Amino acid sequence: MIKILIVDDEKPICDLIDINLSAAGYCCKSVQDGLKALDMIESEQFDLILLDVMLPGACGYDIMEYIRPLKIPVIFITAKHEVKDRVKGLKLGAEDYLVKPFEVVELIARVEVVLRRYNKTAKILTAGDVEVDTEARKVTKAGVPVVLTNKEYGLLVLFIRNKNVALFKETLYEKVWENEYFADSRTLELHVQRLRRKMGWEKCLVAVYKVGYRLEID
Numbered sequence: 001m002i003k004i005l006i007v008d009d010e011k012p013i014c015d016l017i018d019i020n021l022s023a024a025g026y027c028c029k030s031v032q033d034g035l036k037a038l039d040m041i042e043s044e045q046f047d048l049i050l051l052d053v054m055l056p057g058a059c060g061y062d063i064m065e066y067i068r069p070l071k072i073p074v075i076f077i078t079a080k081h082e083v084k085d086r087v088k089g090l091k092l093g094a095e096d097y098l099v100k101p102f103e104v105v106e107l108i109a110r111v112e113v114v115l116r117r118y119n120k121t122a123k124i125l126t127a128g129d130v131e132v133d134t135e136a137r138k139v140t141k142a143g144v145p146v147v148l149t150n151k152e153y154g155l156l157v158l159f160i161r162n163k164n165v166a167l168f169k170e171t172l173y174e175k176v177w178e179n180e181y182f183a184d185s186r187t188l189e190l191h192v193q194r195l196r197r198k199m200g201w202e203k204c205l206v207a208v209y210k211v212g213y214r215l216e217i218d
Contacts, residue, residue, distance in 0.1 A: 002120060003045065004111070006030040007037040007063070008052040008077065013100075017050060017077075020104045021111065023164040025125060034058030038066060046072055047120045048111065051094075053078040053085070064092040073114050077102070105171060108162055127160045127217050130199055141199060151176055152195050159195075159205065159215040169212040 004026050006014050014030035021028050029044075031037045035057035041049070049067060051074050053060035060076060067074055075096040076089040086097045095114045098107060125132040129142040139146045139156065148156060154176035158167065173181035173188050181188070192213060196205045204216045 001025070001027045002047045002115060003027045003029070005037070005040060005044075005046045005049045007034070007049065007055065007060070008032065009055050010052075013077075016104070017107065020108065020165060024108055024161050025163070026111075032056075034060070034063055037063060041067065041070070041072070047118075048072070048115060049074045050077050050111075051075070053080050053089070061088065061092060064089070064094060068093045073118050073120075075110060075114060077107075104165055105162060105167060108165070112161065125157065125160045127163060127215065128204075130156075130160070132157060132160060146198055148195070148198065149191075151191050152198070155191060155195055156199070159213070163215050163217055166208045166214045167212050172212060 002025075004021055006017050006021075006028055008014050008017075008030070009032045011030075011032055014032065018028045018030055029040065029046075031040055032055075034055035037051075037055070038058060049072055051060045051063060053076060055063070060078065064074060074094045075098060076094050077098045077100065078085070078089075079100045081099045089097045095117065096110050098110060123133065123135050125134060131140050132138070134157065137153065139148055139153065155172060158172060158175060169188055170181040173179065173185075177187070192205065196202050199205070201215070206214055206216055208214050
């Protein structure tokens with residue numbers, strides 16, 4: 001399982017990120033102090049680090065200097081929004097720079113992009129009795145193969161990677177169809193209905209009023 005370290009001095013933010021990334025299938029640990037973060041990085045192996053800049057003990061930029069030789073990808077998550085701060089973070093070797101406040105779905109998307117860049121994405125995705133082998137592009141439910149169209153498969157992977165997160169219709173359409181979403185189009189709704197039926201998700205793939213859809217599953 002992909003292991004992510006969250007370093008932020010605000011525990012509520014750590015908890016928010018932890019809950020959502022864990023729901024998406026990642027193993028997370030969090031710490032609110034820069035020096036403690038260095039101790040954890042030294043003693044454990046992580047596939048990705050989400051790093052704040054303003055930390056007690058040691059700031060994020062100093063921690064980045066320590067991390068760089070270890071070849072662990074880093075995404076800065078910080079309230080420092082000026083261009084000079086972003087440039088500094090990226091020049092130090094960070095893969096991305098996300099400014100607070102942020103949407104959880106955007107964070108998850110950026111995490112996925114960085115992990116793919118490092119070839120560290122999970123090959124097997126699960127949601128209840130549903131399993132997706134992303135390398136073989138095979139889907140099973142309770143061990144029985146399920147045949148999906150390309151668009152249904154794209155939606156399935158997005159929902160599983162963002163379990164318990166409300167996804168906007170525009171986001172789903174743009175990622176799967178790679179086109180701009182039009183409010184009067186029923187294409188997305190029809191594909192979601194077919195996916196519900198095929199996966200037996202009539203109760204857990206729910207519509208979120210004025211937003212889109214959410215896969216509610218442990």
